[in-house]
Amino acid sequence: MALSSVWNYCVPLTIITVACLVRNARCQAVQAENVTVMEGGTAEISCRLQNYDGSIVVIQNPRRQTLFFNGTRALKDDRFQMVLFTPRLVRIELTNVSVSDEGGYFCQLYTDSTHHQVATLSVLVPPETPTVEVKQEAVEGGEVELTCMSPRSKPAATLRWVRNGREIPGVVSQQDNGKTFSVSSTIRIPVERKDNGAALSCEAFHVALGGQKRIRHYRLDVYFAPTVRIVPPTGILREGDSLSLTCSVTGNPLPRNIQWSKINDTLPERAEISGPTLQISRLSQSYNGTYLCQAQNNYGRAADHYTLLVYDNVSPPTTSTTAVPPTPTTTQQITSHSTTPTLPTPSFAPDPEDPGAVVETHSAVPYAVIGGVLALLVFTVICVLIVTIWCSVRQKGSYRTREPILAWY
Ligand SMILES: *[C@@H]1O[C@H](CO)[C@@H](O)[C@H](O)[C@H]1NC(C)=O
Numbered sequence: 001m002a003l004s005s006v007w008n009y010c011v012p013l014t015i016i017t018v019a020c021l022v023r024n025a026r027c028q029a030v031q032a033e034n035v036t037v038m039e040g041g042t043a044e045i046s047c048r049l050q051n052y053d054g055s056i057v058v059i060q061n062p063r064r065q066t067l068f069f070n071g072t073r074a075l076k077d078d079r080f081q082m083v084l085f086t087p088r089l090v091r092i093e094l095t096n097v098s099v100s101d102e103g104g105y106f107c108q109l110y111t112d113s114t115h116h117q118v119a120t121l122s123v124l125v126p127p128e129t130p131t132v133e134v135k136q137e138a139v140e141g142g143e144v145e146l147t148c149m150s151p152r153s154k155p156a157a158t159l160r161w162v163r164n165g166r167e168i169p170g171v172v173s174q175q176d177n178g179k180t181f182s183v184s185s186t187i188r189i190p191v192e193r194k195d196n197g198a199a200l201s202c203e204a205f206h207v208a209l210g211g212q213k214r215i216r217h218y219r220l221d222v223y224f225a226p227t228v229r230i231v232p233p234t235g236i237l238r239e240g241d242s243l244s245l246t247c248s249v250t251g252n253p254l255p256r257n258i259q260w261s262k263i264n265d266t267l268p269e270r271a272e273i274s275g276p277t278l279q280i281s282r283l284s285q286s287y288n289g290t291y292l293c294q295a296q297n298n299y300g301r302a303a304d305h306y307t308l309l310v311y312d313n314v315s316p317p318t319t320s321t322t323a324v325p326p327t328p329t330t331t332q333q334i335t336s337h338s339t340t341p342t343l344p345t346p347s348f349a350p351d352p353e354d355p356g357a358v359v360e361t362h363s364a365v366p367y368a369v370i371g372g373v374l375a376l377l378v379f380t381v382i383c384v385l386i387v388t389i390w391c392s393v394r395q396k397g398s399y400r401t402r403e404p405i406l407a408w409y
C-alpha cells in the first residue's frame with residue numbers, strides 16, 4: 001500500500017550555518033535538510049559536516065530531547081537509528097513516521113551550542129478512498145442529498161463530485177482535527193426515474209497521491225411507484241384456444257407480488273398463475289370478462305386490465321379468400337393500462353387518448369385485397385418472363401445491343 005511505502009523527498013538546504021570558532025584555523029559547519037515523508041514511511045534526516053574535527057555531534061528531536069550524542073543513542077525509541085556517521089555526513093533514520101513526529105530536528109556541534117541547524121520533518125497523510133453517505137433517499141420527483149467524506153488527510157484533501165465526466169459543485173466543509181483534517185462535500189440533485197442506476201463518483205485529490213486520485217463510485221438508487229402493463233395476445237381467441245397474459249411490471253423496489261383477478265368475478269378454475277403470467281387453457285365464452293393485473297410497492301400501486309372476448313368456432317372470419325364484410329365492433333380486443341391507485345373502470349370502447357391502448361381489428365378484407373394484388377403480381381411476372389424468353393429466342397444471333405433489355409428497366 002502506498003501509505004506505508006517509503007516516499008520522501010529531500011529539499012537541499014543551501015544555507016550553511018558556519019560554526020566557525022574564531023580561535024580555530026579550520027572552520028566547521030553543519031547543514032541540515034528538510035524532509036517530507038508519508039505517514040508510516042521512513043524519514044532520513046541528514047546532517048552534513050564541513051571540516052569536521054572530531055567534535056561531538058548532538059541530534060535532538062523537536063522537543064529538544066537528545067536522540068544521539070556523538071553516535072550513541074540517548075533516547076529510548078527504537079524507531080530512530082543512526083545509519084551513518086562519517087566526517088562529512090551524519091544520518092539518522094526514523095521508521096513508521098507518525099504525524100506527532102513532525103517538527104524541527106536539531107543538529108549541532110557540541111563545541112558551539114549557539115549554532116545549530118534544523119531539519120524540518122513534514123508528514124503527509126494521503127486520504128483513503130472517500131465514502132459516500134446518503135442523507136436523504138432518492139424518491140422520484142424529489143432530491144437526493146449525497147455526502148462524500150474523507151475523514152483524515154494532511155494537508156486537507158480536495159473532493160470532487162463527478163457525473164458523466166462533469167463536475168457537480170458541492171458544499172465543502174473542512175474540519176481541523178489537530179494535525180489532520182476531515183473534509184466533506186455535499187451535493188443535492190433532483191432525481192427522476194430515468195436517473196435510477198445513474199453512475200456518480202467522488203474523487204479525492206491530494207499532494208501525496210501525485211497525479212493519482214482515490215475514487216468512490218456510487219450508483220443512484222431512485223425509488224418510484226410501479227407501472228404495470230399487460231402484454232395482450234395477438235389475433236382473436238376462439239373457444240378451445242388457450243390464453244396467455246403476461247404482466248410486465250416496473251418499479252423500485254420491484255413489486256414482489258403480482259396479483260391477478262377478474263373484475264366482478266372470481267378467476268376461472270382453469271386459470272394458472274406463474275409469476276407475472278396468467279394462463280387459461282381451453283377457453284370458453286364463459287371466460288369473457290375483464291382481467292386485472294395489480295402491483296404495488298411503498299411508493300404507489302398500479303393496475304392494467306385486459307378484456308377477454310371468446311368467439312365461437314362457427315362465426316366468420318373463415319379461411320375463404322373471398323371478401324367478408326368486416327364487423328369491427330364485435331372483433332375488437334382492447335387493453336389499456338392505468339397507473340391510478342384505484343381500480344380502473346374498464347372501458348369496452350377503444351380510448352384514442354390512451355397510448356397504451358391496443359386495438360386489433362381482424363378482418364378478411366385486407367387478406368382478400370392482398371391476395372388479389374399478389375396474384376396479379378405473379379401473373380405479370382410470368383407474362384414478362386414468357387415475353388422475354390420468346391424475344392431472346394427469336395432474336396438469337398441478330399441481337400447485338402443491350403437496348404431490348406434496358407427497355408425493361
Ligand atoms: C525548512 O522548513 C522550515 C519550516 O517549515 C522553513 O522555514 C525553511 O525555510 C525550510 N528550508 C528549506 C531549505 O526549504
Ligand SMILES: *[C@@H]1O[C@H](CO)[C@@H](O)[C@H](O)[C@H]1NC(C)=O
Binds near residue numbers: 054057071085
Ligand atoms: C565523535 O564520533 C566520531 C565518529 O565516531 C569520532 O570520530 C569522534 O572522535 C567522536 N568525538 C568524541 C569527542 O568522542
Ligand SMILES: *[C@@H]1O[C@H](CO)[C@@H](O)[C@H](O)[C@H]1NC(C)=O
Binds near residue numbers: 096098
Ligand atoms: C506504526 O505506528 C502506529 C502508531 O503510530 C502503530 O499503531 C503501528 O503498529 C506501527 N507499525 C509498526 C509496523 O510498527
Ligand SMILES: *[C@@H]1O[C@H](CO)[C@@H](O)[C@H](O)[C@H]1NC(C)=O
Binds near residue numbers: 263264290346
Ligand atoms: C361490476 O359491477 C358493478 C356493480 O355491479 C358495475 O357497475 C360494473 O360495471 C361492473 N364491472 C364490470 C367490468 O362488469
Ligand SMILES: *[C@@H]1O[C@H](CO)[C@@H](O)[C@H](O)[C@H]1NC(C)=O
Binds near residue numbers: 286288309310311330
Ligand atoms: C363472449 O364474447 C363474444 C364476443 O363478443 C360474444 O359473441 C359471446 O356471446 C360472449 N359470450 C358470453 C357468454 O358472454
